[in-house]
Amino acid sequence: MAPARPVVVSLLRNLLLFAGLPVGLIAAWQFASQRGTLPDYLLPSPFQVVAGLVEITRDGTLTTDLSASIFRSVTGFAIATAIAVPIGIAIGWFRSVRKSTYFTLLVLMPIPITAWISLAILWFGIGDKSAIFLVALGAAVPILVNTIHGVEWVDKLFIEAALTLGTGPRQILWRIVLPAAMPSILTGLRLGLRNSWAGLVVAEMIGARSGVGYLIWDSRLMMRSDLMIVGMLLVGILGSTSDQLMSLASKLMLRWSRTDSHDG
Amino acid sequence: MMGEPKIRARGVAKHYRANNLDVRALDPLDLEIYEGEFVCLLGPSGCGKSTLLRMVAGLVTPSAGTLHMDGRLITRPSPERGLVFQEYALFPWMTVLRNVMYGPSVRGLGRAKAEQLARDQIARVGLEGFENHFPSQLSGGMKQRVGIARVWANQPDVLLMDEPFGALDSITRNVLQRDLLGLWMQERRTILFVTHSVEEAIYLADRIVVMSARPGRITAIVPIDAPRPRNLLDQDSIALRAHLTGLVEAQVIATSGGRIAAKSAVGGYVE
Numbered sequence A: 001m002a003p004a005r006p007v008v009v010s011l012l013r014n015l016l017l018f019a020g021l022p023v024g025l026i027a028a029w030q031f032a033s034q035r036g037t038l039p040d041y042l043l044p045s046p047f048q049v050v051a052g053l054v055e056i057t058r059d060g061t062l063t064t065d066l067s068a069s070i071f072r073s074v075t076g077f078a079i080a081t082a083i084a085v086p087i088g089i090a091i092g093w094f095r096s097v098r099k100s101t102y103f104t105l106l107v108l109m110p111i112p113i114t115a116w117i118s119l120a121i122l123w124f125g126i127g128d129k130s131a132i133f134l135v136a137l138g139a140a141v142p143i144l145v146n147t148i149h150g151v152e153w154v155d156k157l158f159i160e161a162a163l164t165l166g167t168g169p170r171q172i173l174w175r176i177v178l179p180a181a182m183p184s185i186l187t188g189l190r191l192g193l194r195n196s197w198a199g200l201v202v203a204e205m206i207g208a209r210s211g212v213g214y215l216i217w218d219s220r221l222m223m224r225s226d227l228m229i230v231g232m233l234l235v236g237i238l239g240s241t242s243d244q245l246m247s248l249a250s251k252l253m254l255r256w257s258r259t260d261s262h263d264g
Numbered sequence B: 001m002m003g004e005p006k007i008r009a010r011g012v013a014k015h016y017r018a019n020n021l022d023v024r025a026l027d028p029l030d031l032e033i034y035e036g037e038f039v040c041l042l043g044p045s046g047c048g049k050s051t052l053l054r055m056v057a058g059l060v061t062p063s064a065g066t067l068h069m070d071g072r073l074i075t076r077p078s079p080e081r082g083l084v085f086q087e088y089a090l091f092p093w094m095t096v097l098r099n100v101m102y103g104p105s106v107r108g109l110g111r112a113k114a115e116q117l118a119r120d121q122i123a124r125v126g127l128e129g130f131e132n133h134f135p136s137q138l139s140g141g142m143k144q145r146v147g148i149a150r151v152w153a154n155q156p157d158v159l160l161m162d163e164p165f166g167a168l169d170s171i172t173r174n175v176l177q178r179d180l181l182g183l184w185m186q187e188r189r190t191i192l193f194v195t196h197s198v199e200e201a202i203y204l205a206d207r208i209v210v211m212s213a214r215p216g217r218i219t220a221i222v223p224i225d226a227p228r229p230r231n232l233l234d235q236d237s238i239a240l241r242a243h244l245t246g247l248v249e250a251q252v253i254a255t256s257g258g259r260i261a262a263k264s265a266v267g268g269y270v271e
């Protein structure tokens, strides 16, 4: 029984499983493009897409668009967190706040971010502010919902234990409720982050002159379908990178929890 | 035991309102518990044992009557009356050390003092080496040891324990009973201990307070003078067990009226 061999075998197996589909898809895509089954104007070949990426990397468009998008995303998300977490805590903890915000949130929360774009442009014009507004809005809703839920459903037992151990009623919120609700809040942050990319792309398509969303939109008008694909893939990469970072951050913060996957 | 009782309940009753129905959980009862006494509350499920304990803790307000500790009215929770939960209720986001330090630090004893107290208590319950574990990494028995250490670190005058070993397997349960008794013999704090195990009550208590089925009343108070540690298999214990089992099961039969309950009573112990 040489233990080395099964390790190598399982590594190869995993490589095949993980890389098989993407490599196969790209190969099939390239093949279809070369044969002419897939005309250029519908979907450019992988080589054209790479060429497009090289082109915008050289002329600096890529850096401009990426940095614009990342700046808007980070700013918007930070604003959403700073506003939605405290409000969510207040709504979840104080019954009167919950009642007084009930109908407002009931009507406002189901409005998709895309429906806010006109108002955003009206208020903030074309540019960063509109995009940041929509990112923040997109992130805020899941953060709010999950924070409220987390605070509302904190196990009463923790509160009773804390009270009998000498915690004053005013300290309960910070010492017990907040850490107990943390898994739910972090889930909200992660869902909010995912949601915020839709806000960013829409805002940049209509309400900005830079960013990956603008790249996707503009390349259609310019008939550059290769750059359109580049833009879409960039959004995918930005989204999954930020999601991984967020997941890492929650794992670090929730080391105490045996099951630290609270995501969907 | 004479003099002023540590805890005095006078006409304490509780009814809950749930779904527009009045639930009489506890009928008016009087009870005195003296300094350093180990009292077990024994009664069938739903008879209001937890309710009574929570009222003593100050978490629940009585619907009638008064509760005093050292002659002062109990109106709210206080670290003088520590509560140990059947569900442990450890803070899962804190390590064992942090959990046990929690009481002393929240009372403002200062970090170093709190940590010293906590480490002492962790050692007393035999959990040295587990200071940096999280509750999710512990077994049930270890969790309850932390629960006991956490309350004891506050040096409460009265320990309230609500079926603390109810969720444990019988071997772990026996070990924890023995260890709790050991802790109590070192430092005689007043303990009010809820259980529905007759054996547990006989093994631990100075006095057993037997309660009726809901609405709870006190049906008997049985003092036990036998020296500790007690052997549950000796003649006196067996007789006591039969007596108490009869008292408790009479309550179950009285309310259920069902044949199943009656049968189990008859099959059990005969006085």
Ligand SMILES: Nc1ncnc2c1ncn2[C@@H]1O[C@H](COP(=O)(O)OP(=O)(O)OP(=O)(O)O)[C@@H](O)[C@H]1O
Binding pocket: B016, B017, B018, B023, B024, B025, B043, B044, B045, B046, B047, B048, B049, B050, B051, B052, B196, B214
């Ligand atoms: N918050 C509450 N609201 C409504 N009814 C309650 C509440 N708490 C307890 N009760 C009712 O009061 C009665 C006594 O409950 P309690 O928990 O004190 O019983 P117990 O003796 O501790 O039972 P067990 O041995 O099962 O723990 C039960 O019928 C229960 O349903």
Ligand SMILES: [Mg+2]
Binding pocket: B049, B050, B051, B162
């Ligand atoms: Mg109970």
